[in-house]
Structures are given as structure tokens and as C-alpha cells.
Amino acid sequence: MLDKLQEAWLSGYKKLRARWLGYINREEIRAVRRELEQMLREHPDPGRIELHALPDEERLLCEEILRETERHNRNNVTRTAAYLALYLRRPELHWAFLAHMVSRNGGYQMTDLKGEWLPRIMKSAETESFFQFLERANYLIFGDAYPQLLLYEKSRERGRPLFHLLPAFGVSRFMRVNWERYWRSGEEQGVTMALVVNEQNFIERRVVQHPDFQGVIGSFEFAAQTYLNLTQVLFPYHPFTATGDSRLPLAGIEVDTFLPLVERIDMGRRLYAILFKNQEVHDGALRWAKETPHTGSRADYWPHLYGKKRKGLPSKRYHPRLDGCALRRRAHPIYSPVLADAWPDVVSPAPAGGQDWCEGTESASELYGTRSPHSFQIGQVVCRTLNLIEKAVAAEAWLDAPRR
Template identity: 40%
Template sequence: MVKTSWSQKKKMKKQSPSYTEIKEALKKKHKNKPSSFPEYKLTNGERKLITYIKETTQQWNVNNVTRTQAYFDFFLQHPEIHWALLGHMVSRNGGWYMTDLKGDLLTRLLSEKEQQHFFFFLERGNWLIFQDVYPQFLLYQHSLKTSSNLFYLLPFFDVSIFMETMWNYFWKYRDRYLLAIATVINEQSYLEKRVIQHPHFKKTVLNTIGFKLYDFLRFNHVIFPFHKNKTTDKPSITGDTLRHFSSLHERIMLGKRLYSLLFHQTTILQGVLHWANHHPHTGSRKDYWNHLFHDINDMLPGRHYQRRIKECQLKKGAPRIYSPPLQFAWKNIDHPEAEKGDWFDDWRIVDYLMEEEKFTGGDIYDHYCKTIEKIESTIIAKKAIFLKRE
């Protein structure tokens, strides 16, 4: 269980900054871009710290499994950084989508080339977010150790001036919600030009028939497994569905809803933490539902696909759905350097920081089960069409 110390509670009592105050600060930052501490003024200690953070980030930014674990480890050390847990759970979902591309279902709907394109699309986004956010976490960690605000060093990691502003406010006011939602805004905005609007990914993924099928099947749920009590083996699931993946607004609003779902309901937060602690991320969906998924392929070679799932239960005698661990599905990738440039060009994006009504949804079980059944129907229909053509 994550506990809040007396000193942390005392800090949390400080009044948060007004949105007007944040807007004015961001307007000023925007006019004076780029915000950067002169490199020649760096001390030897600051240079060593920058090198250490870059090297540490690179060591963990190997694949989806290592990144996902790094987020969780950081949250356990610093539970006040809420996004670390949110990022951990969303990153788990990213890994499951990566391995789905080599599992029982999507291999029957997507070509080998499409699988490769989709994987690199998911992997690139996962890699970019980590190399942007993890240096921020490490710099915060070192600020705590030295009891000094070191966020003036963020430009040396190409972090947006938006986050430099928000970290400074967090250091002063300790508003956990504000920092978490700011990080949601930052990471999704950071991906916008580098992935979502990137010509390569628009051509190879977002504008393809395969992606439109993927979107049509609603195979874009973000699920959080959690234990309702510590004696249950099979976890429950909660979550939400992303519609219109290419919309920055929709992705930010999804992040806000997921945050509310995770941190505004104590039973879910503690249930997620209990489950995550006992189930290290492998990339296989067996991690949460081993009654339905298996990391070994039990399907006989050459056998036609038949319906196996009804209301998230296997039919009698049916093999489980193959869901491989990431290490067996995909090799590690050497990524090209992240594109330079600060996404922050409109201070009005700060309006997303305004807290809205708490999200009371999360009932995703039926939707998720129907999605699997819909994919099975599509596989069978595709096979029938293929046989008719023969």
C-alpha cells in the first residue's frame, strides 16, 4: 500500500497556483523561447548529472518491458509522482498491443508487413515518451536528494518549456493532480508531430486499411487489471476506450479519464498496485487473464480458426488464445534520435489542466469481451471469403 508521509501531507496543504498564474507564466515563457540555461555556466557536477541521466535513461529505454518496469519502480520510490503509475499501466497496454500483432488473432488479419509497420508505430511512440519523461523523473529525484530545484537543467534534455514551468510549480505547491495532467498533455503533444502527424506513420499505419479495420474492431481499449481483494487470483478489469486515435484532444481527455479512474477511487488504486506488484510485465496478456490467454501456442498448425470465446470464457475443449511475451514476439530496435523542437506553441492548451467532474466509468468488461468475439467473427468471415475465391 502506498502511504503518504506527514511531511508530504503538510506540503500538499499549500494552496495550488491559480490557472491565471500558470497561463501568465507560460505566456511569458512562450515569448522568450527558447528557455535555456547557458551551457558555459554549467558546473562540473551539473555536467556529470546530465551525462548520468542520459545514460540511465538509455539503459532503461531498451524495450517496452524495461520501460514499463522503470515507471513502476519510480512510482514505488516516489508515489507523489502519479503519472509514473499511470504511465506504467498505459505502457503495459502498449506492450500487449505489440504482442497481439504476433498472437493468435491479428496474425490472421494483418500481413507480415502490416505487423511490422504497426509494431514500429507503437514502439516508436513508447520509446519517445520514455526518453522525454524519464529524464524529468531523474532530475526531480536528484532535486530531492540535494534539496534544490534543478529544473533549469530540463532544456539540456530537450524537454518542453511547458514542463519546465509545471515542474517549477510542482516543486513549490506539490499539486500532484496538476503535474500528472500536465505530463499527460506534454507526452501526447510531444507525440503529435513526431508520430501521429509524421508522414511515414501516416502512410504506413494511420491511413491504411489495416488500421481502419483495427479502429473499426474497437481493439483500442486501455485496461487496468486489479484485485478487488487480496484473496482473489483472477483480477477484475476496468478502463476506457480510445476513439479517434489521431485526435490530440481525444488522447488528452482519455488520459484525464484514466487518471481519475486510477487515483480517485481508492479500491481501484490499491487493487491495481497489488496486482502490478505480483505480476511483472512480460507483454503477454497471460499476465492478467491466464484462463483465456497463454504464452505457448497450443493451436495445431494449419488448423482453421473456430470460435473459442463467449463472454470472455473459453468454449469447452478450446485452446487458449496465444499471447506471446514481448521477448519472443519482437527484437529490440535501435531508434534514430528523437526529432528536435518544442511542441509548445499555444498557451491555451493550459485549459486542459482545469479539473472536471470525476470519471465514474470504467465498466469495460462487456465491451472488451465483445471486441474479442468481433475479432473472431472477422477472422472467420475473412476465411470464408478467401475460400469462396478459391
């Protein structure tokens, strides 16, 4: 992991790069800083509002939002569907669609742990630890962000802002400032980036830096997953014109490491630019998302390679099946289970815990966007990566298999 000096250098470099590209709105950031400073002065105690202290109408509204959040926060599949449903109702909430597409990737990473390859190179206790790490981050982000989105929706229905109720859900003061600014300005990029900054800060101490997960983060397998680019973030989309190729195009980015906070925020910034600053990607991804229910299996987007059910009995030795980005003749599809077949719901997850992460105005400096890269097609990169992983798995299985 990066030390504090390296993180500061990385953050400074990204801001300087954005300034060169003309994507830092310094006046806007200064205004957010001023309002955040005032919020922190007026509300030095970041404590949660007790529901019983609210007027009946507001209490009932908050209880309804909490019930809806709990209902959808069962597992990755239910969360992912809830994000999309909300975006379809309120398409100005760009973050909801970004969260839907990123959450699909989280589901694929969870089922990879029980799929064709990783169980061959990881022990069952390690796969369980990785799943708990991914599930905890997934659960916490939804539990914090979804009530905010619902409260915005209720504000629109009532024709007045209700963001004074955000503390009832344990939401950071940082987001109250940014929701109130969005209500006045209607500027989607600002509140989207605020939600990106918020979600990553929210899980920083609760998951990434939490003592319970240091063994997972520090393990060799975690590093190997990163180096092998199993953490590529993919946005499948229908192109405007038919290509004659059975494979859906994949937009996205490769993630070298997602551990440093500034890197995770920048990843969200770049993914937002790809999804919302390219009309073909946005419209094609939305069409695909509406037509393709999320199951957690990678067969959702590339059924020519993956299968949701295992074909044949697994052998101790693994024989490669890929030929470039296609299956070899008569080869079984790569097994990629649906989430329900891979992992049960986590029963009675622990509450988020912790205090408001926002203790100063520094995070306002991250509220800038970026251009979409000229090259965001990642399909060929994914193909090369899959072939490398398969060869590594085959070699590992060959070494571990008993000799005859």
C-alpha cells in the same frame, strides 16, 4: 482524422463540460499562462543546453540521467518496469504509475500483432509498420518524460529544485513552468495533467503527424483496429474482497479514436481519474502490478483465456474457441506471446528530433481534471469485443482458406 474546426469544437466541448462539473480551476490556469508567457519571453530560443557548458557537478548529474534513460529505453518491457520502480520510490509522482499501466497496454498491442488473430487478417509488412508506429511513440514518450522524473527525484535528494537543467534533455519550456509550480505547491494533479498534455504534444508532430507514419494511420487496418476496440485501455486490479471469479476485474475506457490531440489528452485525463480517484482501483492495480511482472502477453492479466505459448499447430481455417468470456471445452488458450518472443529490440532508434512544441500559452487551458466515471468496469465490454473479433477473424480465415 478530424479537421481543425472539428478539433476546436471537440476541445471547446470538453472544457465546457469540465466547467459544468466544477473541475476547471480558472485561477490556476491563468497563473500558469502568466508564468508560461514570462518563460517564453525570457527564453525565446528553445534550444538544448550543451552538457560541456555546464559546471562539472551538473554535467555529471545530467550524464547519469541520460545513461539511466538509455538503459531503460530498450523496449516496452524495460520502460514499463522503470516507470513502476520510480513510482514505488516516489509515490507522489502519480504520472509514473499512470504511465506504467498505460505502457502495459502498449505492450499488449505490440504482441497482439504477432498473436492469435491479427496475423490472420494483416500482412506481415502491415504488422511491422504498426509495431514501428507503437514502438516509436513508446520510445519517444519515455525518452522525454523519464529524465524529467529522475531530475525531480534528484531535486528531492538534494533539497533544491534543478529544473533549470530540463533544457539539457530537450524538455519543453511548458514543463519547466509546471515542475517549478509543483515544487512550490506539491499539488499532484496539476503536474500529472501537465505531463499528459506534454507527452501527447511531444509525439504529435514526431509520430502522429509525421510523414513516415501517414500510411499506417490512413490504412484500413488501422481504422479497423480502432472500430474493433483493440485500443481499449485496461487496468487489471485485485478487488478488496474475493469475488469467486478467476478473472481479474478490469477498469478502463473504450477509445473510439485516439488520433486527435485533444482526444488523447482527454483519454489521459479520464484514465488518471479512474486510477487515482478510486481507492479500490488504485490499491488493487498497484498490488497486481507489483505481483505481476509485465511480459507483454495478455496472459499477464487473464490467464484463463490467453496463453504465452502456442498450443497446437495453426490451421488455415480458424475455429472459434470462446464461449462468452471463457474458453470452450477442450479449446486451446488464445495465443498471446511475450514481447521478447514477438519483436526484437529496435536497434539504434532515431533521435526525437524537432523543436519545442510549446510556442504559446494555449495548452495551459488543458490543465484541468475530471471526475472518475461512475461506471468504469470494462470486463464485460472486453468479453463482447473479443467474441466479435474472433467471429470476424474466423469469417475472414474461412473466406481466404482454399476450398477442397
